[in-house]
Structure formats: structure tokens, C-alpha cells
Amino acid sequence: MTPDKILVIVVGLVAIVFVYWFFMNKKDKKAVAVSGSIDIKVEGGYNPEVISVPVGKTTTLNFTRTDPTGCLEEVVFGDFNIRKILPLNQKVFIQITPNKIGEFTYSCGMNMYHGKIIVE
Ligand SMILES: [Cu+2]
Numbered sequence: 001m002t003p004d005k006i007l008v009i010v011v012g013l014v015a016i017v018f019v020y021w022f023f024m025n026k027k028d029k030k031a032v033a034v035s036g037s038i039d040i041k042v043e044g045g046y047n048p049e050v051i052s053v054p055v056g057k058t059t060t061l062n063f064t065r066t067d068p069t070g071c072l073e074e075v076v077f078g079d080f081n082i083r084k085i086l087p088l089n090q091k092v093f094i095q096i097t098p099n100k101i102g103e104f105t106y107s108c109g110m111n112m113y114h115g116k117i118i119v120e
Contacts, residue, residue: 029050031052033051033052034053035053035057036059037062038051040062040063041066042063046106046114049114050116051115051118052119052120053118053120054119054120055098059097060094060095061095062092063094064089064091065087065090066089071112071113072108072113073085073086073108074108074109075092076108076109078105080098080104098117102119104116105117
């Protein structure tokens with residue numbers, strides 16, 4: 001076997017492992033079922049990142065930002081027309097009452113970090 005053939009095989013194997021790892025990782029983000037209210041920590045992203053809420057009911061999301069990154073200062077719920085500033089180490093309550101089933105994402109003001117709300 002020539003070195004370039006070995007290289008092709010190695011690169012191929014690495015790519016396969018990466019694809020597996022990528023999709024396994026995605027599956028790992030299981031939705032946290034919420035009824036009523038939930039605390040969401042804002043630090044390097046949103047934690048929990050994926051939540052599920054019941055349709056037609058009001059759910060309160062309590063955001064607490066402990067990350068000084070200015071990027072996370074604002075949270076935007078495009079589908080719900082909500083845009084809020086999250087002061088450091090302060091609880092900010094955001095209420096949503098989704099009236100249709102589906103998946104809705106929210107993000108920081110620059111659309112870099114994302115969270116997901118599954119309405120079911
Ligand atoms: Cu941002």
C-alpha cells in the first residue's frame with residue numbers, strides 16, 4: 001500500500017467516526033419536560049438547552065445569566081415577539097403561552113447561542 005492510499009483510508013475512518021459522534025451528540029440533547037416553570041441557566045449557552053412545554057398553557061422561563069459575555073445579554077424569542085435584557089445574576093421571568101404545536105428556537109441577541117422549545 002502506498003502512503004497516499006493509507007492516508008485516504010485514515011481520513012475516511014476519521015470522517016466516519018466524526019459523523020457518528022456528531023449525530024450521537026445531537027441525540028443526547030433530550031428535552032426537559034416542563035410544566036409550569038423552569039430555571040434556565042445562561043452560561044456559555046442555555047441550560048437546559050431543549051425543553052418541552054404543553055400547548056395552550058402558560059410556561060414561565062426563569063433565566064439567570066451568570067456569564068459576563070455581552071453576547072448573552074439579550075435573549076430573543078422571535079416566534080413569540082419577545083426580546084429581553086438579562087442583567088448579570090438576576091432572575092428574569094419570561095412567560096410564553098404557545099398556541100400551536102411545533103419546535104421554536106430562541107437565541108441570544110446576535111443569534112449565536114440557541115435554545116429550543118418543543119411545544120406538544
Ligand atoms: Cu450572542
